[in-house]
Amino acid sequence: MGIIDKTLPSIILIFSALLAIFSLLLPVYAFIPNLIERSIHLGLAIPIIFLAGKQTQRRWRFCLNLLLALSGVFLCIYIIVDFEGVLNQFGIVKNRFQTLMGLAMVLIVLESARRTIKPVLPAITLLFLLYALYGHRIPGYFGHVKYDLSQVMGMLYLTTGGLWGQLTGISANIIAIFVFFGAFIGATGGGTGFTKIALRLAGRLKGGPGKMATVSSALFGTISGSASANVVVDGAFTIPLMKKLGFRPPFAAAVEAVASTGGQIMPPIMGAGAFIMAELTQTPYLKIALAATLPAIIYFFTVWMGIHFFAMRDGLRGLEAEEIPSWPETLRASSFFFLPLAVLIFLLLRHYTPQYAAFWAALSALPLAFFTLDWKFDRTFLTKIKGAVLEGASQVAMIASICVCAQIIIAILSLTGLGVKISTFIIDFSGGALLLTLILTMVTCVVLGMEVPTTAAYIMAAVVAGPVLIKLGIHPVAAHLFIFYFAILSAITPPVCGAVFIASGIAQTDWMQTARYSLRLSYAAFLLPFVFIYDHSLLLIQGSIFDTFLCLIRTTMAMTLLSAGFIGQFRRELNLSGRLIVLALGTLWIVNHWLWDLLGLLGTILIVRDRKWIYKN
Structure with missing residues (x-):
């Protein structure tokens, strides 16, 4: 295995570099047939998945990985070479x-997904495949006409509605270039810039390290869109710092987990699901990002206030002045983040496509690799670029496997008509009641998100529940954001909560305690999607500026009071009756009606005047 150990890293680097070059140039040379571009994308991702993992000393295992990698590449090349013939077959196999x-x-796609993520998504995909092949034996409503193996495989392998469908195209066209853009910023030191800005803005406040983690995670979320990556990068610094200043380890982990989870809804680069949302709703990505802006700000405000109330209760202090970086130092470091981001936002606002904007933003980030954070020449620039390429390619390969797996599910839902049947069943079960349908959708998203990645959970829920919500009169963007939001919140929802697990590992504490703190910090945030479903003005898609302003005030008051009630701290520590009153007032502020708003306002004025009977002695 000696020669393999020496040559394998070079092979992986070659495939990673090819994937990076292809992903970066695709927006510029976009006149490539869909079948070809998606086959190239998957053909470059498969070897990275099977060869980049840790190779054991067992020769048979390496030979199996090599066979899977070569077979995947060959099967993709077959589509590329004969793509016109494949299109003319219309999904009918010749032999x-x-x-x-x-x-x-x-099978290679399923195994690649199993290697990169949990086995649950491949298992669900396999169940759908079995349904396509044997669902004709199911009597009644959920049965379908008979399809044999050749028909199913022809549809999946030889058409753009199967493996090479819309989701695979989104992975190749849009998601890949944004992932490499984020990797380039991370490699040049942009992550350090986030931390320094956060330290400068929030470090000295009450509970400063926790609030700093919130600011840093929000900034990191603007380029990442991954809760796990956010926790790893940001938490490695913030969690030890919080513990050092007296934060309980599970609370420190919870702060980072909840703040990092919100990174996936923070524009301009949200989770991969946001790009898919733009395609599914046929809405420009910029409009999706704008719609998500106010809910994202309110989410982080809610987390900020939760940390503030915990800090008041536990007497948590901020950092000392000497521990805060100077403004010149902060500005130098943050420029590695803000310069490429400014290019991205400028081009998006000029109505260029997201992938074209990301192309130029990524190019603007590359020269920054030649400098240290002090703007001195860095001789290790090649190492930084190599690291960015390998890290970006690894993430792109993982996302590609998720998207292709989910594409199989969507193709079978369409082939068998199961998606329409499930949507009709939900409407019939809920009796057309919007609130019950929303609750069913929320539970579905959270349960799916516990076992599969956010993107896959969003896709599966959106295909089934999205049409239901739209049919009940919800704006498509609001409906899909509702689904996306709860798919994201599954990262901090027990019993399977990825962000909590990672943060608990860094803090070296019990994950169950971390999960409890996470829920107390985010209980109020779970109500936020219901707010923008009933009042679209918060998403800037309906209503006037005045309507948006009023909704923003109501929602901010509601989130503050609900956080105070769930944590048990307002101006001082609340007793039981005080907590119930504060929670009731927060609920009043949520409802969009002048009478409820008036009652909420009067009640809030009363408790702000420091009524002693709502506090503990």
């Missing part, structure tokens, strides 16, 4: 060999 090729491609 048994093509059926076997399709089956092999599907």
Whole structure:
């Protein structure tokens, strides 16, 4: 295995570099047939998945990985070379060999997803495949016409509605270039810039390290869109600092987990699901990002206030003046983050496509690799670029496997008509009641998100529940943001909560205690999607500026009071009756009606006047 250990890193680097070059140039040379671009994308991702993992000393295992990698590349090349012939087949296989090729491609995709994420998504995909093949035996409503193996494999392997469908195209066209853009910023030191800005803005406040983690995670979320990556990068600094200044380890981990989870809804680069949302709703990505802006700000405000109330209760202090970086130092470091981000936002506002804007933003980030954070020449610039390429390619390969797996599910939902049947069943079960439908959708998103990545959870829930919400009169952007929001919040919802697990590992504390603190910090945030469903003005898609302003005031008051009630701290520590009163007032502020708002205002004035009977002695 010695020669393999020496040559394998070079092979992985070559495939990673090819994937980076292809992803970066695709927006410029976009006149490539869909079938070809998506086959190239997957053909470059598969070897990275199977060869980049830790190779054991067992020769048979390495040979298996190599066989899977080469087979995946061959099956993608077959589509590229004969793409016109494949399109003219219209999903009808010529012979048994093509059926076997399709089956092999599907199995390789499932195994690649199993290698990169939990086995749950591949298992769900396998169940859908079995449903396509044997669902004709199911009597009644959920049965369908008979499809044999050749028909299913022909549809999946030989059409743009199967493996090479819309989600695979989004992964290749949009998500990949944004992932590399984020990797380039991270490699040049942009992450350090986030931390220094956060330290400068929030470090000296009450509970400063926790609030600093909130600011830093929000900034990191503007380029990342991954809760796990946010926790790893940001938490490695913020969690030890919080523990050092007296934060309980589970609370420190919870702060980072909750703040990092919100990074996926922070524009301009949200989670991968946001790009998919733009395609599914046929809405410009800029409009999606604008719609998500106020809810994202309110989410982080809610977390900020939760930390503030905990800090008041536990007497948590901020950092000392000498621990805060100077403004010149902060501005120098933050320029590595703000310069490329400014290019991205400028081009988006000029109505260029997101991928074209990301192309120029990524190019603007590359020269920054030649400098240290003090703007001195850095001789290790090649190492930084190499690290960015490898890290970006690894993430792109993982996302590609998720998207192709989810694409199989969507293709089978369309082939069998199951998606329409489930949507109709939900409407019939809820009796057309919007609130019950929303609650069912919320539970579905959270449960799916516990076992599969956010993107996959959003896709599956959006395909089934999205049409239901839209049919009940909800704006498509609001409906999909509602689904996306709860798919994200699954990262901090027990019993399976990825962001909590990672943060607890860094803090070296019990994850169950971390999960409890996470929920107390975010209980109020769970109500936020219901607010913008009933009042679209918060998403800037309906209503006047005045309507948006009033909704923003109401929601801010509601989140503050609900956080205070759930944590048990307002001006001082609340007793039980005080907590119930504060929670009731927060609920009044949520409802969009002048009478409820008036009652909420009067009640808030009364408790702000420091009524002693709502506090503990």
